Amino acid sequence: MQPILKENIITQLQWRYATKKYDPTKKIPAEEWEVLEKSLILAPSSFGMEPWKFFVVTHPEIRIHLVGACWNQAQVADASHLVVLSAKRNISLSDINALIERTAEIRNISPTLLEGFKSMVSEFINTHPALDEWATRQVYIALGQFLTTAALLGIDTTPMEGFHPGQVDELLGLTNSGYGAVLLCAAGYRQADDKYADLAKVRRKREDVIVHI
Amino acid sequence: MQPILKENIITQLQWRYATKKYDPTKKIPAEEWEVLEKSLILAPSSFGMEPWKFFVVTHPEIRIHLVGACWNQAQVADASHLVVLSAKRNISLSDINALIERTAEIRNISPTLLEGFKSMVSEFINTHPALDEWATRQVYIALGQFLTTAALLGIDTTPMEGFHPGQVDELLGLTNSGYGAVLLCAAGYRQADDKYADLAKVRRKREDVIVHI
Numbered sequence: 001m002q003p004i005l006k007e008n009i010i011t012q013l014q015w016r017y018a019t020k021k022y023d024p025t026k027k028i029p030a031e032e033w034e035v036l037e038k039s040l041i042l043a044p045s046s047f048g049m050e051p052w053k054f055f056v057v058t059h060p061e062i063r064i065h066l067v068g069a070c071w072n073q074a075q076v077a078d079a080s081h082l083v084v085l086s087a088k089r090n091i092s093l094s095d096i097n098a099l100i101e102r103t104a105e106i107r108n109i110s111p112t113l114l115e116g117f118k119s120m121v122s123e124f125i126n127t128h129p130a131l132d133e134w135a136t137r138q139v140y141i142a143l144g145q146f147l148t149t150a151a152l153l154g155i156d157t158t159p160m161e162g163f164h165p166g167q168v169d170e171l172l173g174l175t176n177s178g179y180g181a182v183l184l185c186a187a188g189y190r191q192a193d194d195k196y197a198d199l200a201k202v203r204r205k206r207e208d209v210i211v212h213i
Numbered sequence: 214m215q216p217i218l219k220e221n222i223i224t225q226l227q228w229r230y231a232t233k234k235y236d237p238t239k240k241i242p243a244e245e246w247e248v249l250e251k252s253l254i255l256a257p258s259s260f261g262m263e264p265w266k267f268f269v270v271t272h273p274e275i276r277i278h279l280v281g282a283c284w285n286q287a288q289v290a291d292a293s294h295l296v297v298l299s300a301k302r303n304i305s306l307s308d309i310n311a312l313i314e315r316t317a318e319i320r321n322i323s324p325t326l327l328e329g330f331k332s333m334v335s336e337f338i339n340t341h342p343a344l345d346e347w348a349t350r351q352v353y354i355a356l357g358q359f360l361t362t363a364a365l366l367g368i369d370t371t372p373m374e375g376f377h378p379g380q381v382d383e384l385l386g387l388t389n390s391g392y393g394a395v396l397l398c399a400a401g402y403r404q405a406d407d408k409y410a411d412l413a414k415v416r417r418k419r420e421d422v423i424v425h426i
Contacts, residue, residue, distance in 0.1 A: 004217050004225070004365045006248045012217070013255040013358075035219045037423055041416055042226040044360055046374050050417055057426045103415045133346060140350045141372075144357015145226075147257055152217045152365070159354075161259050172426060201255075202316045204263050209254055213270045213385060 009152065014201060016151040019158045021191035022079040028188060032153055033081060036187065039149035040083070043142035047121050049099060051088035051135035052142060053179045055172055056081060062171055069167035070184060075158045080188030084172060085143060086179040087135040096121050136182045143183050150187055160184040222365065227414060229364040232371045234404035235292040241401060245366055246294060249400065252362035253296070256355035260334050262312060264301035264348035265355060266392045268385055269294060275384055282380035283397060288371045293401030297385060298356060299392040300348040309334050349395045356396050363400055371399040 028036070040054050057063055063077045070076045088095065100118050104111040128134055143159055150157045161183060168174075168181040190197050203209070241249070253267045270276055276290045283289045301308065313331050317324040341347055356372055363370045374396060381387075381394040403410050416422070 004221055006245065006366070008217055009248055009362060009365060010251050010255075013252060013362075016255075016257070018257065032219065035222055037419075038223050039226060039361070041419060041422055042223075042229075042414075043357070044229070044231065044372060046372075048415055050422065053422060053424060055424050055426055059426055062426060098417075099415075102417060106413050106415050137350055137353045140353035141357040141360070144256070144354040144359075145361045146357075147354070148252070148358045148361040149222060149226075152222060153219065159257060159259075200319050202261055202312075202319050203254055204311075204315060206250075206254060209263065209266060210250055211266060211268050213268055213272055213275060 004152075012151045012154070013148070015154075016147065016157070017196060017199075017201065019075065019079075019156040019186070019188075019190045019194060020196045021194035022075055022156070022186065022188045023191045024078040026080060026189040028080045028155060032155065035153060036081075036146060036149060036155070039145050040142055043145045045138040045141060046134070047099070047124070048103075049091070049095065049121075049135075049138070051091055051095070052139050053086050053088070054142070055084040055086065057084060057172070065171050066163075066168060066184075069171060070160060070163040073158075073160060073162070075160075075186040076184065078188075079156075079158065079186035081186070083146070083185045083187070084168060084181050085139050085183040085185065086174060087132065087139045087182045089132055089135070089178055089180055091125055091131045091135060093122060093125070096125060139182050143185060146185060155187055156190045158186040160186070217365075225364045225367070226361070228367075229360065229370070230409060230412075230414065232288065232292075232369040232399070232401075232403045232407060233409045234407035235288055235369070235399065235401045236404045237291040239293060239402040241293045241368060245368065248366060249294075249359060249362060249368070252358050253355055256358045258351040258354060259347070260312070260337070261316075262304070262308065262334075262348075262351070264304055264308070265352050266299050266301070267355070268297040268299065270297060270385070278384050279376075279381060279397075282384060283373060283376040286371075286373060286375070288373075288399040289397065291401075292371065292399035294399070296359070296398045296400070297381060297394050298352050298396040298398065299387060300345065300352045300395045302345055302348070302391055302393050304338060304344045304348060306335060306338070309338065352395050356398060359398060368400055369403045373397040373399070
């Protein structure tokens, strides 16, 4: 396998920025989009619960309606792709059972071998004071993996927290589905005249961010 | 620049797993660790607020004390590196001012040109019902970027939510520092006999996770 060069990783993470203007004529090729979907599917989560679902919105009319639910951010309609990242609501024992069954199936073992794991996760779920928030946090891991993967592929992205969750849920038919939108992410290719692309990247000083103990 | 191959990205994301046993004799080389620190420094956050600080704990005695605060997870002491990811507490106007000053400095512009941005972020901060939680979510993006970068470098990781935050804060001297530990992540190289490395990766079916609209 051709190694991934350290220098390339840093270059691409530096290159990334929250794209403001997309070229609506440029589409992400299917085989690259496949890598991005895989980055979501393979994203890590606590206990492997995957408390999420990802909606890839290509329907042009829905994309235009979503702009209105997203503080009129044009990227929602103009970018090649739009993902709505949703979190599972009201995680319960049935979610744990599904995880146990899936694990047993994939690993070709009896579910009874997973009783210890099941008890541990059940105890966690039963005593956690804010499961919806816990699920939401996991979705941010998936966002991080998605943004990093896109940068490495040379694909621009715009993560967005600023939208009306109720409206987005309604437009996607998520209301009462057990999932709720927590993040949006546009992906595609920057417009040549997006002036934000040329601005120097702002980060705090290294010593204010990283502390060695 | 040598391109990063799509196949390599998928291979590495598949390769990643939550490592249970580290080889304590194998250390991440400095130049690779540098890439991982850069992945944290360059991690995206809402408004570019970077509401976080990352503690790289190399002190062996502190690492051993941390094991006790982390449900005795041996990775905390055995892995080559350990990062404690903390979130800023009680974000206030002074954090916004620092961001504005830093932006003006790096972009060599007058802070007055950033008044619009400042108002927008201030409005957000002043009206947000749960800023500590918002900051915590951002830290999960940084974790995602860190985990993905490590996987691409062939470095094993173990993200951890399970620890006593108060104890970790105390061991690191974070109590009343304005930052609080929200995640830990061990990084290094798997022990050859870590049986978890060989288990088939469990993920829900693609159609249960990705929905095209």
